[in-house]
Structure formats: structure tokens, C-alpha cells
Amino acid sequence: MSLLRTRQLTKSYHLDEVEQRVLTGVDLELVAGEFVGLVGPSGCGKTTLLNLCGLIDRPDSGQLFWHDRELTGQTQAYLTELRRRTIGFVFQDFNLIPVMSAWDNIAYPLMLLGMSGTEQKERVRSLAEAVGIDTLLDKRPARLSGGQRQRVAIARALAKRPELIIADEPTASLDEDTALTVVELLRDLGRQYGSTVLVATHDARLTRWCDRLIRLHHGHLVHNSTTEGVTAGEVLV
Numbered sequence: 001m002s003l004l005r006t007r008q009l010t011k012s013y014h015l016d017e018v019e020q021r022v023l024t025g026v027d028l029e030l031v032a033g034e035f036v037g038l039v040g041p042s043g044c045g046k047t048t049l050l051n052l053c054g055l056i057d058r059p060d061s062g063q064l065f066w067h068d069r070e071l072t073g074q075t076q077a078y079l080t081e082l083r084r085r086t087i088g089f090v091f092q093d094f095n096l097i098p099v100m101s102a103w104d105n106i107a108y109p110l111m112l113l114g115m116s117g118t119e120q121k122e123r124v125r126s127l128a129e130a131v132g133i134d135t136l137l138d139k140r141p142a143r144l145s146g147g148q149r150q151r152v153a154i155a156r157a158l159a160k161r162p163e164l165i166i167a168d169e170p171t172a173s174l175d176e177d178t179a180l181t182v183v184e185l186l187r188d189l190g191r192q193y194g195s196t197v198l199v200a201t202h203d204a205r206l207t208r209w210c211d212r213l214i215r216l217h218h219g220h221l222v223h224n225s226t227t228e229g230v231t232a233g234e235v236l237v
């Protein structure tokens with residue numbers, strides 16, 4: 001079942017009247033429940049594409065479908081509400097709110113959705129346990145290690161039980177062992193909660209966990225492939 005589909009998405013940036021065409025026609029389909037890796041060289045437009053799929057930014061042209069319903073032309077308010085309810089994000093730099101405890105960081109999106117205090121507590125507790133930070137919930141991000149912060153970020157992304165999780169280089173700030181456990185968590189919990197995961201990465205170790213890879217090159221997806229036989233060099237070029 002198609003969760004998200006794009007047809008010929010384009011996106012350019014303009015700096016001092018110079019146009020940089022980043023996406024020139026991206027056709028992508030994400031099926032419910034899959035764990036998909038997005039690879040390509042630095043600067044090829046992975047974050048740009050994630051921002052479009054995550055409804056953070058709008059394309060210049062092309063179409064985006066959510067459960068086969070076209071989103072082009074929908075109001076900003078509609079897209080914001082859809083994003084808030086159905087999409088979770090995990091970033092390289094965690095993007096936790098520094099003045100909030102781990103607990104409050106995880107609960108915050110639930111509060112925005114108007115969820116009752118009891119249900120918030122239930123979800124925060126069970127997710128904190130699942131990601132292994134249940135003894136750290138009163139700490140602010142500055143008192144946590146990188147791996148612990150990313151676990152909080154994963155719990156926060158999953159708390160609303162999103163249909164889609166968008167992860168942008170989630171292991172780039174982590175050491176090797178921590179990176180592997182974080183990716184495993186993301187994949188296993190994504191499966192458990194039935195979330196589709198789209199993850200941009202340079203990390204060849206991470207691509208082994210993906211159901212399939214999509215590769216961005218010169219502004220469009222060159223091919224879809226399985227992860228078999230992918231080498232570090234292939235991921236970077």
C-alpha cells in the first residue's frame with residue numbers, strides 16, 4: 001500500500017540571482033512499513049528531498065501524494081496538521097529542546113496533539129523503556145551522551161505513532177557501536193509501531209539494515225536497489 005508517492009518533484013535554491021537546481025524530477029514511492037535508505041554524494045539534495053517528503057518545505061513543481069491523496073495545492077495549515085499527526089523526525093544533531101528534560105522532550109509532541117496526561121505518561125514510559133533511557137528521564141539533553149540523546153530523539157519521533165519517520169543522517173554524530181544500536185532501535189521500533197522509515201545516510205553500515213536503497217544523483221533517483229553488496233565507496237559516490 002502506497003504511503004507516500006512523488007511525481008517529478010523539482011526544487012531549486014536562489015542565491016544572489018544564481019539558480020541552483022537541486023532536484024530535477026524525483027519519482028519516489030514509499031510503501032507502508034518499509035525501511036528505506038536514501039544515499040548519494042554530499043550536497044546532492046538528500047536533505048532537500050527529506051524536507052519535501054516531511055512536508056517541511058514545498059516543491060517548485062511536481063506532485064506529492066499521501067495515501068494516494070494529492071497534497072499539491074493544500075493549505076499550509078492542512079500540511080502542518082498532517083505533519084504533526086503523522087510524521088516523526090530524527091536529525092543528526094538530535095534537535096532536542098535544551099531547557100526541557102528527556103521526559104518533556106518526548107511528551108512535547110503529544111501535548112501539541114492534545115493528548116491526555118495519562119496517555120502521555122503511558123507512552124513516554126513505554127518508549128523510554130524500549131529505547132533504554134528509562135532511568136534518565138529527568139535529565140536535560142546537556143547531561144546526556146550523544147547516543148542517549150539520539151535515543152530520546154527516537155522515542156520522541158515514535159511517541160505519536162507516526163506513519164512515517166524521516167531520519168537525516170541519524171548516526172553521523174555517533175561512534176560506531178552507538179550508531180549500530182541506534183539504527184537497530186530505529187528499525188526494530190519502526191517495525192513494531194508499523195512506521196515507514198526513510199533515512200538519509202552516508203554510513204555504509206547503516207545501509208545493511210535497509211529493506212532497499214534509493215540513490216539520488218544529478219537531481220533525480222537513478223535507481224532503486226537492494227542493499228546486497230553495497231560498499232562504503234558506493235554509498236559515497
Ligand SMILES: Nc1ncnc2c1ncn2[C@@H]1O[C@H](COP(=O)(O)OP(=O)(O)OP(=O)(O)O)[C@@H](O)[C@H]1O
Pocket residue numbers: 013014015020022040041042043044045046047048049
Ligand atoms: N536553504 C538553502 N538555500 C540555498 N541553498 C541551499 C539551501 N539548502 C540547501 N542548499 C544547497 O542545495 C544543495 C543540496 O543540499 P542538501 O542539504 O539537500 O544536500 P545533502 O545531499 O543533504 O548534503 P549532505 O549529504 O552534505 O548533508 C547544496 O548545494 C546546498 O548548498
